[in-house]
Amino acid sequence: DTAVSQTPKYLVTQMGNDKSIKCEQNLGHDTMYWYKQDSKKFLKIMFSYNNKELIINETVPNRFSPKSPDKAHLNLHINSLELGDSAVYFCASTLGLAGTYEQYFGPGTRLTVT
């Protein structure tokens, strides 16, 4: 009965590779997010989708491309991985928009780029 799930949980890869992280929520929420949490534990929003439509794009390099095939799924594809991309990536979802609803976070994907 997992609410927000992400795969994979761990991802180790070399610089220059392309990788994808998948996220699914079974809560019936309309809005999904990708966050990046760096080594200093700072959690920063990257993208937000509402009913499959991109509503927030926080000046993320265009090597990062989110895709939402339906409102229950939000995937993140990363091209030409760099050392600085190493972080924990969290997917989250809310009922409606972010303003007044709590966010439910997935377990995170720890990406290590070597």
Next chain:
Amino acid sequence: GQNIDQPTEMTATEGAIVQINCTYQTSGFNGLFWYQQHAGEAPTFLSYNVLDGLEEKGRFSSFLSRSKGYSYLLLKELQMKDSASYLCAATFMNTGFQKLVFGTGTRLLVSP
């Protein structure tokens, strides 16, 4: 900007009370969340304040002053399991949509 400031680290003893403060820039502000994050885990929701005043929920309470751009999270009867990071997060209007901005988190260490 939408800076959110909170102390980096705090320590307290079991059974005590601790207050974690958070300040934010008031321009475009809508509401204030507190999340708890244990090491290696995802953040989990603790509280939400949109009106001035104190919201109490068991051992945890959260306070908001909109005019001062200030919030605090109060933890009573501390337990060892309360050792975690506490993230203050504020929502701001952003091109017609509200965006949640997190502070850097306060790492709380509870000792016996």
